[in-house]
Amino acid sequence: MRTAIERMQKIGFTKVLDMPAGKTTRLSFSAVMMKNNIDYLEDLKKYADSIDAQFICKVPTLTGRALNNIDNMFEVSEYDNIRKKLFQYTAKRETLMVDTPKCMAWHYGPTISSTGEVRECYTSPCNGDKRIGNVREKPLIELLKRRNEVYDITTVDFCPVKTRINKSFEEQGLHKIWTITNDDKKKMEVIKGY
Numbered sequence: 357m358r359t360a361i362e363r364m365q366k367i368g369f370t371k372v373l374d375m376p377a378g379k380t381t382r383l384s385f386s387a388v389m390m391k392n393n394i395d396y397l398e399d400l401k402k403y404a405d406s407i408d409a410q411f412i413c414k415v416p417t418l419t420g421r422a423l424n425n426i427d428n429m430f431e432v433s434e435y436d437n438i439r440k441k442l443f444q445y446t447a448k449r450e451t452l453m454v455d456t457p458k459c460m461a462w463h464y465g466p467t468i469s470s471t472g473e474v475r476e477c478y479t480s481p482c483n484g485d486k487r488i489g490n491v492r493e494k495p496l497i498e499l500l501k502r503r504n505e506v507y508d509i510t511t512v513d514f515c516p517v518k519t520r521i522n523k524s525f526e527e528q529g530l531h532k533i534w535t536i537t538n539d540d541k542k543k544m545e546v547i548k549g550y
Contacts, residue, residue: 370408384410389442390428401445410447415439474499476507477517
């Protein structure tokens with residue numbers, strides 16, 4: 357992973373840009389904080405800062421591999437306090453929004469895993485016919501074309517992944533696992549569930 361980071365630094369991905377909303381960089385690390393890694397929060401932030409990358413941290417949602425790690429998740433009653441702690445370290449809101457009501461990771465990706473897999477979202481695996489490919493095997497431009505073929509990139513959904521999960525839950529007669537409220541046009545909060 358360090359080799360990949362060094363290569364990204366060399367081509368300018370960690371160049372700090374002065375934007376109207378504040379300083380930003382094109383390289384970021386996204387960490388899902390759980391019981392087993394919450395003690396590393398400060399170290400992760402310091403590392404990202406040391407290479408001019410953004411550090412984005414969030415609490416887990418019931419998607420992807422989190423479903424197999426329920427014991428490592430915080431109790432629902434702890435989430436408010438955990439989120440307050442994370443907001444002291446994260447460079448952006450947990451949903452990766454800037455000034456638009458949509459997830460930046462999904463709409464402006466690519467999202468690349470630590471093993472090189474280009475993924476639809478960092479919360480969902482891309483398996484079978486939904487697999488996009490690996491940057492170690494194919495050029496990124498080819499993988500982005502494949503992503504655009506496999507997924508509807510023109511969607512205006514806030515989060516297409518969570519929308520599909522909600523739809524699946526509703527079809528099973530279950531409650532939605534998430535919903536969003538727009539309190540003041542810029543502040544969007546994920547509420548209800550995990």
